[in-house]
Amino acid sequence: MMAAAALELQEDELESLPLVTAPTAREQECVLLIEDSEEAMFLVRYALQEYGEGRYRLEWANSLSVGLDQLSHGGIDIVLLDLGLPESSGPESYAWVREIAPSVPVVVLTGDERAETEFAVTASGVEGYLVKDQVSGSLLLQAIRAALYANKNQEDKRSKVASNMVRQLLTPRFQIGS
Numbered sequence: 001m002m003a004a005a006a007l008e009l010q011e012d013e014l015e016s017l018p019l020v021t022a023p024t025a026r027e028q029e030c031v032l033l034i035e036d037s038e039e040a041m042f043l044v045r046y047a048l049q050e051y052g053e054g055r056y057r058l059e060w061a062n063s064l065s066v067g068l069d070q071l072s073h074g075g076i077d078i079v080l081l082d083l084g085l086p087e088s089s090g091p092e093s094y095a096w097v098r099e100i101a102p103s104v105p106v107v108v109l110t111g112d113e114r115a116e117t118e119f120a121v122t123a124s125g126v127e128g129y130l131v132k133d134q135v136s137g138s139l140l141l142q143a144i145r146a147a148l149y150a151n152k153n154q155e156d157k158r159s160k161v162a163s164n165m166v167r168q169l170l171t172p173r174f175q176i177g178s
Helices: 002-007 011-016 038-051 064-072 091-100 115-123 137-170
Strands: 029-034 056-061 078-081 106-110 128-131
Touching: 029 038, 029 064, 029 137, 038 056, 038 137, 056 064, 064 078, 064 091, 078 091, 078 137, 091 106, 091 115, 106 137, 115 128, 128 137
Parallel strands: 029 056, 029 078, 078 106, 106 128
Antiparallel strands: none
């Protein structure tokens, strides 16, 4: 029955079908950009479209509070965070993101070139630190992929450690002698 229906498709209908389909929203990684500059958002969106091969879906929060709200609802795979936001700046912004979503990787994308800022957030566990004036679209995508990969490896390691701990707890222990 289904084959007969497929044969009834008109030639013009066949030509309109896409040859290659883009990944669905479920297959895409969700990138949350917390950035107050609309111009920067457009540049990140362009980089994801140009270099991301359809793998990434961008969500934009133009303030830290909006971004934290989006993070609290889940579904975010990685955060791109500007450290120069009106309501919070510097490492404090990173601390808030980490508090709400401790297992979501964060790549800082900021105009702050100071080594002490980079050191402070890097020492706190940020997965990447990029200075806006020094980053290209391909470098941004490389940082995103590296952060996602490192985070997945950490999750796999934590899972293996937990499995080993459970296995050890469930393994009977025998004492020889009294």
